[in-house]
Amino acid sequence: MLRLTCSVVLVACLSLAAAAADWKSVVDPPTEKIQWPADYKLDVPVPPSFFDPTATLADAGGPFVIVGRNGGRNEYRAVIDLRTGKTTAKLEGELRTDLPEALSRDGKRFAAMAQGVRGKELFVFDLENGGKTLAQLPAPARPESIQFVGTDKILIYSGRSLVQIYDLKSGKLLMETKPENNVWRNAMPASTPGGKYVAVPFNAALKFLDSETGQEVSSIPAPVVDQRGTKNFDAIAISPDGKTLAILTEHYAQRQFLLIDLATGKTLSDLPLKAPVGFARGPKLVWAADGSGLLLSGGSMIDTETAKVVFVPPGAPAARFPISLGTVVDLQKVGTDRKLVSSGLPADKLVAARTAVRSGGSSADALLPPLVEMKAEGAKSLTLPLEEIDWAVKLDKAAPTPGADRPIPVEFPLTGLQSLRVTGGTVPAAIYEIAKLDNFTRPDATQPSTLKKIDVLTGASTSYELPPGCSVRDVAADGKTVVTVDAATGTRADVFHLDGGKPTGLRPYDKEAEDHRKVSFAALPSPNRLVTVNPAGDVIGWDLAAGKMVYTTQAAGFVALGLTPGRQYLYGFQYGTFRFLDAATGEPAGDLVPGFQTSTTAAAVTLAIRPDGQEAAAVLTRSGVGMKLVRWNLATGKRIDLVSMTSDFQEGPKPVYVGQHLLFNNKQLYSPALKTMIWSYTATGPGWKEAAQRPDGRVWYTVGDDAKKGAVLVAADLPGSDAQARISKVLDGKESLIKPDTAVSLELDFSGTHAEAAMKKGPEEIKAAWANRDIEVTDDAKLKVRIKVKERDTGKRMEFTTARGFGPPSPFAKPTDLARTMEVTIETSLIQDGTVIWNAPDVTHDNHPPQGRFSVPKEDMTLDGFLVRRMWDTVPEWAAATLPSYATRVQGRILTLPGRATLAPTGVVAVK
Numbered sequence: 001m002l003r004l005t006c007s008v009v010l011v012a013c014l015s016l017a018a019a020a021a022d023w024k025s026v027v028d029p030p031t032e033k034i035q036w037p038a039d040y041k042l043d044v045p046v047p048p049s050f051f052d053p054t055a056t057l058a059d060a061g062g063p064f065v066i067v068g069r070n071g072g073r074n075e076y077r078a079v080i081d082l083r084t085g086k087t088t089a090k091l092e093g094e095l096r097t098d099l100p101e102a103l104s105r106d107g108k109r110f111a112a113m114a115q116g117v118r119g120k121e122l123f124v125f126d127l128e129n130g131g132k133t134l135a136q137l138p139a140p141a142r143p144e145s146i147q148f149v150g151t152d153k154i155l156i157y158s159g160r161s162l163v164q165i166y167d168l169k170s171g172k173l174l175m176e177t178k179p180e181n182n183v184w185r186n187a188m189p190a191s192t193p194g195g196k197y198v199a200v201p202f203n204a205a206l207k208f209l210d211s212e213t214g215q216e217v218s219s220i221p222a223p224v225v226d227q228r229g230t231k232n233f234d235a236i237a238i239s240p241d242g243k244t245l246a247i248l249t250e251h252y253a254q255r256q257f258l259l260i261d262l263a264t265g266k267t268l269s270d271l272p273l274k275a276p277v278g279f280a281r282g283p284k285l286v287w288a289a290d291g292s293g294l295l296l297s298g299g300s301m302i303d304t305e306t307a308k309v310v311f312v313p314p315g316a317p318a319a320r321f322p323i324s325l326g327t328v329v330d331l332q333k334v335g336t337d338r339k340l341v342s343s344g345l346p347a348d349k350l351v352a353a354r355t356a357v358r359s360g361g362s363s364a365d366a367l368l369p370p371l372v373e374m375k376a377e378g379a380k381s382l383t384l385p386l387e388e389i390d391w392a393v394k395l396d397k398a399a400p401t402p403g404a405d406r407p408i409p410v411e412f413p414l415t416g417l418q419s420l421r422v423t424g425g426t427v428p429a430a431i432y433e434i435a436k437l438d439n440f441t442r443p444d445a446t447q448p449s450t451l452k453k454i455d456v457l458t459g460a461s462t463s464y465e466l467p468p469g470c471s472v473r474d475v476a477a478d479g480k481t482v483v484t485v486d487a488a489t490g491t492r493a494d495v496f497h498l499d500g501g502k503p504t505g506l507r508p509y510d511k512e513a514e515d516h517r518k519v520s521f522a523a524l525p526s527p528n529r530l531v532t533v534n535p536a537g538d539v540i541g542w543d544l545a546a547g548k549m550v551y552t553t554q555a556a557g558f559v560a561l562g563l564t565p566g567r568q569y570l571y572g573f574q575y576g577t578f579r580f581l582d583a584a585t586g587e588p589a590g591d592l593v594p595g596f597q598t599s600t601t602a603a604a605v606t607l608a609i610r611p612d613g614q615e616a617a618a619v620l621t622r623s624g625v626g627m628k629l630v631r632w633n634l635a636t637g638k639r640i641d642l643v644s645m646t647s648d649f650q651e652g653p654k655p656v657y658v659g660q661h662l663l664f665n666n667k668q669l670y671s672p673a674l675k676t677m678i679w680s681y682t683a684t685g686p687g688w689k690e691a692a693q694r695p696d697g698r699v700w701y702t703v704g705d706d707a708k709k710g711a712v713l714v715a716a717d718l719p720g721s722d723a724q725a726r727i728s729k730v731l732d733g734k735e736s737l738i739k740p741d742t743a744v745s746l747e748l749d750f751s752g753t754h755a756e757a758a759m760k761k762g763p764e765e766i767k768a769a770w771a772n773r774d775i776e777v778t779d780d781a782k783l784k785v786r787i788k789v790k791e792r793d794t795g796k797r798m799e800f801t802t803a804r805g806f807g808p809p810s811p812f813a814k815p816t817d818l819a820r821t822m823e824v825t826i827e828t829s830l831i832q833d834g835t836v837i838w839n840a841p842d843v844t845h846d847n848h849p850p851q852g853r854f855s856v857p858k859e860d861m862t863l864d865g866f867l868v869r870r871m872w873d874t875v876p877e878w879a880a881a882t883l884p885s886y887a888t889r890v891q892g893r894i895l896t897l898p899g900r901a902t903l904a905p906t907g908v909v910a911v912k
Contacts, residue, residue: 389590
């Protein structure tokens with residue numbers, strides 16, 4: 001039983017080999033060899049309990065598990081033979097035990113911490129005799145682990161400070177050692193299957209000790225890294241036959257997997273471990289019962305020959321026990337019942353997965369289509385020059401998309417929906433990517449996912465199953481061809497044909513350096529053409545029908561963003577410039593240059609292209625100035641607009657074209673003609689999700705409809721009929737009150753802790769903000785804007801923990817400071833001739849700090865005072881934003897822009 005977090009390099013292998021010369025064999029096989037059924041399956045209920053049961057595997061490779069609870073009179077634990085599913089013993093009655101627990105290899109003895117006459121003690125129960133207490137031993141209040149050594153001894157591990165072994169027959173302390181300052185700080189001791197030896201991590205070595213006398217038999221020096229010293233070991237585990245020691249190490253996030261021959265002390269393998277090592281519910285490294293592999297962190301089975309993942313069992317159960325390289329037993333909750341259930345790969349899939357990893361691939365290859373050898377002969381090799389490319393891009397518009405004039409019913413649940421993509425043309429289709437979810441409602445990469453295709457014209461739907469671990473990246477214009485990238489490695493692209501054609505699998509960058517092998521972008525210019533891009537910016541065009549590479553274009557630093565509406569060009573971002581390549585030939589076709597130096601990274605940028613192919617737009621940060629909205633004419637490649645803008649979106653402004661307007665983050669509609677936001681939208685309804693791929697200038701989204709207990713697919717024309725009517729009235733109205741090139745007077749009335757300071761700087765900040773909108777503030781204007789700000793104590797309190805150093809605070813740290821939750825309410829009114837003619841909706845802001853770590857300046861005496869002052873510092877900015885962009889009197893009513901609407905299951909619904 002073990003646990004840890006550490007690593008190894010080439011020098012480690014040499015250090016361990018040096019120990020082999022003085023090595024004494026510590027091979028200690030079990031007394032009997034355990035036979036497992038060839039076609040293994042298990043599905044058995046576990047004892048019922050009010051709270052979730054605990055489950056503990058027998059030590060030293062025993063075939064038993066003890067599961068259940070003893071929290072009440074009617075609760076009990078059962079020992080279940082995993083080979084047969086039969087219960088071999090019970091521990092009944094109310095017992096207030098605590099973790100850790102241990103079960104002997106033969107399933108006849110159970111140990112756990114419980115309250116004794118001397119406080120917390122270690123109780124050992126004889127399960128052959130109805131659970132009679134066999135031994136009651138002194139132990140630290142919270143040992144890290146306990147484990148049986150053979151059947152008559154027990155080991156207690158209390159971290160780095162103490163390791164003890166007791167004889168259960170006499171209660172005598174056989175051995176006690178104190179491995180202080182242990183550099184292998186997280187590895188727990190392990191005993192050999194026969195019980196003769198225990199492996200204990202010490203300061204500079206892993207020592208094998210005689211379990212009776214405590215005498216050292218053999219040792220392995222801690223691997224040396226370099227002049228910085230030795231490394232720590234995450235975990236150790238001894239194979240069920242007692243012949244091999246597995247070691248997991250980590251050093252500065254570099255992990256290594258080693259196998260040691262316990263007969264000779266020689267290193268059998270020393271391999272880098274690329275599999276994810278997460279939090280382990282139990283030991284971090286556990287041998288499969290048949291010795292064919294190891295369970296890593298309770299999440300994946302790794303091959304001992306390659307240290308690669310062969311099998312990732314589905315779900316995230318409360319407990320997991322490895323039977324073989326391709327089979328595990330999980331403690332699962334099924335409805336209100338709990339069961340021990342086996343899951344695994346079919347024999348042919350296991351062989352294929354193991355063969356794939358041993359030949360340099362990944363286990364995902366066994367579940368995905370066969371890899372196709374693509375011919376490279378004759379492919380053009382190009383290099384994208386860094387100098388600006390003259391604009392030669394031809395207008396590339398999307399095909400007209402009929403249908404979806406009203407919401408289309410969706411006859412399947414949206415649970416597990418990962419993406420929605422809609423294709424256009426004469427037969428438009430919507431492709432839903434739906435994944436199975438694990439116990440934590442996360443996509444389960446070990447299970448197949450489903451593609452649901454809806455015919456937009458008829459509403460008919462069909463299904464297609466994708467292999468496990470496939471993530472959809474693009475759907476071709478025909479709505480029948482899909483390209484995916486595997487979730488396991490991200491290094492292969494697979495093209496599937498929903499009409500039943502033969503799929504194509506390929507690793508486009510298999511011969512590149514390891515950090516350049518991933519497919520960062522994949523798209524289908526046509527059903528038989530594929531374009532891929534890797535992190536290094538290598539663009540490759542593929543002819544799928546001919547099975548060959550067409551071109552490679554080296555473009556260092558190029559990050560692909562998408563295909564133009566008609567799919568003729570690939571565009572991306574490189575060193576501050578948007579660059580276009582011909583998707584069919586890889587030739588550069590032109591650059592869109594912002595005309596200024598930008599600090600926006602490729603990861604944060606979005607280029608919106610109007611579906612008619614005539615215009616593009618992006619928001620870029622101009623160094624030292626702020627965000628700028630840039631628009632280009634795609635007929636000439638010339639910049640046609642440069643406008644300053646602000647954004648309330650934490651993820652940054654992400655524009656898309658809807659008609660002639662730009663929609664930012666599905667929330668704010670911007671009019672390029674008016675240079676202002678004219679409408680705002682709120683997505684409503686369960687499971688609301690926008691389409692990642694749109695065929696035209698409408699906003700496509702899917703959403704559940706609670707009233708109908710179903711879901712719908714919606715294509716919304718923005719701004720919406722009601723909104724367009726209101727916009728026209730506001731812009732065409734003769735009694736305009738607020739618009740660019742108008743003047744207003746300003747009256748401020750602030751009350752609260754820092755109201756006086758905010759009143760001093762407020763007028764200038766508000767005037768500057770309105771000046772950017774061409775609205776002038778003068779004392780003699782006929783229209784007055786009155787802004788009232790009131791502070792209020794909500795009565796709630798916020799708790800904070802002091803974080804020292806650079807690391808995160810401990811999750812167990814107690815609050816060290818309190819602060820009031822304060823808020824300000826901003827009331828904005830328009831006044832004409834002394835009469836209030838319009839009131840804006842009240843706006844409320846509070847003093848909550850951003851999530852995470854922050855610092856309190858020295859000039860602020862208290863945390864509470866700092867948060868209140870910080871809130872007031874931003875009041876002028878919030879206040880300026882409450883003035884509408886346009887206000888007009890129409891038939892005695894005041895109409896303003898921007899207006900509000902919801903993107904609902906019925907379509908666009910204006911908010912009155």
